[in-house]
Amino acid sequence: MSFNFLITRPEHDDTTFYLSVWCKDTIKLAEEKGAKINDLYREKANKREFEGRVSKFCPDLIVFNGHGNENTVTGHKNRELISIESKDKILKLNIVYAISCRSAKSLGKKCVEKGTKCYIGYEDDFIFVYEKEKISHPLSDETAHLFLEPSNLFIETLIKNNSVKEALKRSKKKIQQNFIKILSGNEQETTLARYLWWNLRNFKFHGDDDVRVES
């Protein structure tokens, strides 16, 4: 199995730092599966680098970690990486997963209109809760785990060459399990359930959910 995996990992605030650290295991898994990795880390998560790699390698799977809005996904220091105004050839991608707020709403649709096979993301803000004292060790943060584990599972399922449909199913199942786990905790913990549910509600795809990274 050999596929091209492009991932963006800006790190300029707590949110991007957490997302960047949490997705390292997915990069490791992709390497083990023999994937060619384009890791756009920190300053490399910029538009020139992104467009260059897309044009050169046509990645089979793209994962955006970062901020965004309905029309845009950003990279390091919130500079635009891709938007509905990007050139058609940049909007025509294979499988895209954006852990970025709201981009599934307009950008995802636009990408699919321009030929992207499947765009998965969030139609509203992506939310996670984390522990203040774990900020320098995000992977030991059990609270963040509840929110970021389902997202990682989605990527891992795709890397193992399952369809988007299957990856969504497994990830949503994990959200459901974590939701029940939170509700069975103490009163303080139960307040977190609404945010997990919010992510589930806004987790959407556009395009063909039967596609896989290697068809």
Added chain:
Amino acid sequence: MEDKENIAEEIKKLVIARLEVFPENKKISIGNFGEFSKNELIDNVNKNSEIGNKIIEIELEFLRAMKKGIYNEF
């Protein structure tokens, strides 16, 4: 008009009551809005800021979903 304002105030109180239970040792990341502690969330709801209104929206949507049967969405 007065009724609408009263309802908005009641909703705000309800949301703040929920936020009072939010753990002190945790922060929440809400997309482009940034990261917030419990007290910052409460301040924003009180100020009717954009993030405060987003928190109110999430709370109300969650309550509606609970009423309809939240497991239908899983």
